[in-house]
Every structure is written in C-alpha cells, then in structure tokens.
Amino acid sequence: MTTDRELKDAGEIEAFIDSIDTFLLDCDGVIWAGNTVFDGVPEALNYLRSKGKRLLFVTNNSTKSRASYLKKFQSLNLHATLDEIFGSAYAAAYYIAHQLNFPPTKKVYVIGMSGIQDELTSEGISSVGGSEDDDNLSDMADMASIKPDPSIGAVLLGFDLNINYKKLAKAFTYLHHDEGVHFLATNSDLTFPAGGTVYPGGFGTGALLAALSAPLDRKPVVLGKPHQTMLDVIVNKYHLDPQRTCMIGDRLDTDIAFGQHGGLKTLLVMTGVTSPKKLQESDIQPDRFIQGLANLKA
Structure with missing residues (x-):
C-alpha cells in the first residue's frame, strides 16, 4: 500500500475537506455494512454538513427507489433528504x-x-x-x-x-x-x-x-458507476464543479474509477471490499485513502 497517500494528519484532513464543495458517497462499505452503520459515521457526516459541504449518496443498487433508500437512512438514524440520494434506478x-x-x-x-x-x-x-x-x-x-x-x-x-x-x-x-x-x-x-x-x-x-x-x-x-453517463446525469442535475467534487467509495473498479473518469478527486475507505493487498496491487489508485469515513472528523 502506498502509505504516503493515507490521510491521517488532522491538518491534511482539514485541507482536503476544504478543497471540496460536494462529496459523492457510496453507501454499502462506506456508511454501513448491511444494516449496521460504521462507528463514527453519523458524526463524520454531521461534521461535513457543518462545514457547508453538499452530500450526495450515490449507489449502484437499483432494487430500491430513493424513497425506499430514505426509509433505510431514517431507520438507521442517519440524516438524509430525498434530493441527496442518487441510485442507479433514479x-x-x-x-x-x-x-x-x-x-x-x-x-x-x-x-x-x-x-x-x-x-x-x-x-x-x-x-x-x-x-x-x-x-x-x-x-x-x-x-x-x-x-x-x-x-x-x-x-x-x-x-x-x-x-x-x-x-x-x-x-x-x-x-x-x-x-x-x-x-x-x-x-x-x-x-x-x-x-x-x-x-x-x-x-x-x-x-x-x-x-x-x-x-x-x-x-x-x-447508467451506474463507473460509467461516465451516471456522472453526466449527476452534474446535469446538481450543476457540480467536478474539480471541487470528491467521490468516496470502497471499490476501486467502480467508485474510484467512476471518480477518475469524471475528473473528480477520489478518496478510498478501507471499511469495504478493498484490502490493503488489493490496493497495493491495483492499477486503479485513489488520490487519497483513509481507514474509515469516521476519520474525516479528526
């Protein structure tokens, strides 16, 4: 693993957050695993909101509508709005x-x-x-x-x-x-x-x-990650500046590749499917990685 890409220092984390206006977040492997929210994630999301950041939850799961996803967020005591949820079905x-x-x-x-x-x-x-x-x-x-x-x-x-x-x-x-x-x-x-x-x-x-x-x-x-069409739809709907947008995910071949295809910053979390060995051996490399979303609130 390329350890110099890991976000650990509080100052580095703050500088990284300040360089972003909008965070696109994958859900499974980043925010939760199944029906269990990762420790510290609610606090990290609230912290990003307190800094004025826009959060968009982007998932390839097409089985649920945005309304169904919103119910899951609510059942897990996570704040979200319908307009912040962007699944591949939508x-x-x-x-x-x-x-x-x-x-x-x-x-x-x-x-x-x-x-x-x-x-x-x-x-x-x-x-x-x-x-x-x-x-x-x-x-x-x-x-x-x-x-x-x-x-x-x-x-x-x-x-x-x-x-x-x-x-x-x-x-x-x-x-x-x-x-x-x-x-x-x-x-x-x-x-x-x-x-x-x-x-x-x-x-x-x-x-x-x-x-x-x-x-x-x-x-x-x-329409789903990592294909450019999905990002075009998101940019069209929300009028995003790709250079001040970051994709956060746990998969190199979907989340990180998706961000890279669209010229976004990319941040890999190690709470999902990507192991340190896989990260080290992959041709797809994120701009930065972090052990978990909770670490953004250093």
Missing part, C-alpha cells in the same frame, strides 16, 4: 426523462425490481414488465406470444431476483426488431455484497447484459 429514470428526449407515447420495458419502475413513474415515464412478467413461460409453444411491440421505446435492465427466460426473450425481441429502441442498464456489476460475502450480480446486470449484448451485437448505455 439515474436511469432521470436520463430517460431529461437527456434522452423520450417520446411521451413510448414505454420502457423493465427487467428489474420495483425500485426502477417507481423511479420511472416519478419522472413521468410509463413502463411495463418488472414483476408482471415474473411468471415464466411454461413451454416452447408460449414463445409465439412474444412479439415486437411498437409502443416500447426502451429496454432497461437492472438487478432482478426473479429473472426468467420470458423477460430475457421479451427484451431481446424488442431490441432485435427495432434498432430505435434504446438499450439501457442501471449498472454492470458482476457481483454484489450481502450477508458477509458476495453473490453474482448477473441476475439483471453484468452477466445478463452479456446474454443480450452478444446475440444483439449491441452494447447498452450503462
């Missing part, structure tokens, strides 16, 4: 509504959990799919019921615990038969953390994207 909805010039007569076909459709609704976008297609095809004869649909203007993929072949076949059909249908994804994570370990993120994200991209010979626009 990033996708905002992108479709404000940057895609999506026709009001068109619908989005969703593979994903309710959080995605909730966010689409909040931005005035009509959608179909999601839980209404949880029942799978019973046999091959049912394939004939899946046909192109001219009302579909975009296919949006997110994490889906109930992924099945019916959803995959519908998404493929809409994209295959109309090149004008937008191909979007909330994120491209191959794994996700839960219960002290990791599980495949392919159910609606990384691997499922490959299952569609390969036969379509087409890549989606991905």
Whole structure:
C-alpha cells in the first residue's frame, strides 16, 4: 500500500475537506455494512454538513427507489433528504426523462425490481414488465406470444431476483426488431455484497447484459458507476464543479474509477471490499485513502 497517500494528519484532513464543495458517497462499505452503520459515521457526516459541504449518496443498487433508500437512512438514524440520494434506478429514470428526449407515447420495458419502475413513474415515464412478467413461460409453444411491440421505446435492465427466460426473450425481441429502441442498464456489476460475502450480480446486470449484448451485437448505455453517463446525469442535475467534487467509495473498479473518469478527486475507505493487498496491487489508485469515513472528523 502506498502509505504516503493515507490521510491521517488532522491538518491534511482539514485541507482536503476544504478543497471540496460536494462529496459523492457510496453507501454499502462506506456508511454501513448491511444494516449496521460504521462507528463514527453519523458524526463524520454531521461534521461535513457543518462545514457547508453538499452530500450526495450515490449507489449502484437499483432494487430500491430513493424513497425506499430514505426509509433505510431514517431507520438507521442517519440524516438524509430525498434530493441527496442518487441510485442507479433514479439515474436511469432521470436520463430517460431529461437527456434522452423520450417520446411521451413510448414505454420502457423493465427487467428489474420495483425500485426502477417507481423511479420511472416519478419522472413521468410509463413502463411495463418488472414483476408482471415474473411468471415464466411454461413451454416452447408460449414463445409465439412474444412479439415486437411498437409502443416500447426502451429496454432497461437492472438487478432482478426473479429473472426468467420470458423477460430475457421479451427484451431481446424488442431490441432485435427495432434498432430505435434504446438499450439501457442501471449498472454492470458482476457481483454484489450481502450477508458477509458476495453473490453474482448477473441476475439483471453484468452477466445478463452479456446474454443480450452478444446475440444483439449491441452494447447498452450503462447508467451506474463507473460509467461516465451516471456522472453526466449527476452534474446535469446538481450543476457540480467536478474539480471541487470528491467521490468516496470502497471499490476501486467502480467508485474510484467512476471518480477518475469524471475528473473528480477520489478518496478510498478501507471499511469495504478493498484490502490493503488489493490496493497495493491495483492499477486503479485513489488520490487519497483513509481507514474509515469516521476519520474525516479528526
């Protein structure tokens, strides 16, 4: 590990904080692990607010809407507002509504959990799919019921615990038969953390994207970290100055790469998935690292 990049000295920490107007914070691995808030995090967040800093909570988790995330913050006694929460589901909805010039007569076909459709609704976008297609095809004869649909203007993929072949076949059909249908994804994570370990993120994200991209010979626009599109949406919505914005995260390949792609300052915390060995061996290096978010209040 490159120890000269570690923030430890109180003066250095204060100077670093003073150089930032807006902090983008990942949640799992930075603020909490599951439903347990890391020691000292509430105090650190309050301290940053007391210094006049804007806080935005940025997550690739597309299963929850901002309203659902806000309830989690409240249940953990953490202060946050709806406007401070920016998940990949909302990033996708905002992108479709404000940057895609999506026709009001068109619908989005969703593979994903309710959080995605909730966010689409909040931005005035009509959608179909999601839980209404949880029942799978019973046999091959049912394939004939899946046909192109001219009302579909975009296919949006997110994490889906109930992924099945019916959803995959519908998404493929809409994209295959109309090149004008937008191909979007909330994120491209191959794994996700839960219960002290990791599980495949392919159910609606990384691997499922490959299952569609390969036969379509087409890549989606991905809205989550580390892709530039998500940062463009955040900058567009909040009018941020990238040079005075810092991404704080626990993952090198998503959080830190995300910040670097957008010209932000980056700060890695060691409370999540990145071990000292991984940090030392990685080609992706943060501007600075710190043992935990609590250390920002030195």
